[in-house]
Amino acid sequence: MKILVVGCRWFLDDQDVSSRDFLWLMKRAGGNTGNMFIGEAVKRHLERLLPDVEKIRFLGRWEMFHDADITPEWLDERFDAVVMAAANILNGTTDYGYLAKFLEQTHLPFLILGIGAQGEDTSARISVPRGTQRLLKLAAERSRGIGVRGPFTADVVRRLGIHNIEVTGCPTMYLRSGEDARINVPAAGDISRAALHMMRDRQEYPLHQTLKTVQRQMLADCVARGFDYVVQTNFSEAWTAFHKKIEKRHLDNITAYLGPEKIPARDLEDFLLNRTHIFFRYGDWKRYMETRQFAFGARFHGNMMALMCGVPALWVTHDTRTRELCDLLHLPHVEPDEIEREGYRFDRMVEKADYSLFNKTYGEQCARFDTFFMKNFDTRP
Incomplete structure (x- = not known):
């Protein structure tokens, strides 16, 4: 055939x-x-x-x-x-x-x-x-x-x-x-290698403004914790991750997005050069993700890559497409306004990653x- x-x-x-x-x-x-x-x-x-x-x-x-x-x-x-x-x-x-x-x-x-x-x-x-x-x-x-x-x-x-x-x-x-695809979630305090998947190329709905607020906090927290950022489409981050060099116009774009979440310039540049990634080959992305302990954020397929590598993930859902996919497969997810209401903390994100129903129904x-x-x-x- x-x-x-x-x-x-x-x-x-x-x-x-x-x-x-x-x-x-x-x-x-x-x-x-x-x-x-x-x-x-x-x-x-x-x-x-x-x-x-x-x-x-x-x-x-x-x-x-x-x-x-x-x-x-x-x-x-x-x-x-x-x-x-x-x-x-x-x-x-x-x-x-x-x-x-x-x-x-x-x-x-x-x-x-x-x-x-x-x-x-x-x-x-x-x-x-x-x-x-x-x-x-x-x-x-x-x-x-x-x-x-x-x-x-x-x-x-x-x-x-x-x-x-x-x-x-x-x-x-x-x-x-x-396969045996059961997911076990480590305690937040045991996680030292996590990946953030952030979405900022669209601002179509009112909820996206809330998403912007919580993503700023997530990104600043990732820089502070030594976590990574995997980019799929955001141009300035993608360009920097691919070329592994800082260009002022892209740095200014990223800094403007961060807004009130001030990150020391040297720390931000180090993060963009060494802990921000983009992948155009399946094997590269998969091998990288297999080294992570947790993934989270608003990018559906970045988190799905983690899950298919046996790494627990938490989806931040922000429209019908992300919600219906998470609901279908019983994937743990949270809305941006819930994060804002409770206050963003990484340990809260890990706590919300409940895989009990997924583990029962995936097969x-x-x-x-x-x-x-x-x-x-x-x-x-």
């Missing part, structure tokens, strides 16, 4: 990323290295669950538009199915009409995994562009179900008249399928995902 993957591409483990241009790397990541984790997970599930898979190839938008050899006929001749590694693409701005138009001209099965809708809360009404609606309807026709992230996303899709959907969460959640959740995945590749009538 030969599979073409679209949407999120996987990590660049086959490349020497240190010799690559930073902007080139960020573009491959779709502006967020968490997207690469989604693509990587889809690729690994295909390899794990389809023993007869011969080839898995990624096709990006640029190649689709600029390579004259890439045609619908080319797909039909060389592949048996198309799989979309999806992120939170159900919003008012992202239009996938170009992909719908291209795939409509093929005759291949088409499966979407992990699609999500993003809103401030469950009362939000998501206006899905017509092109993206076409893509969803095509997947509904050519698969045995669309895999959505949670019940909120499921409701958004149903309102479009599509009903063969299944709540599967994100493919990154199930990389420990078949069952993995089995459900595997069943959904496999039924889409079952050729029996």
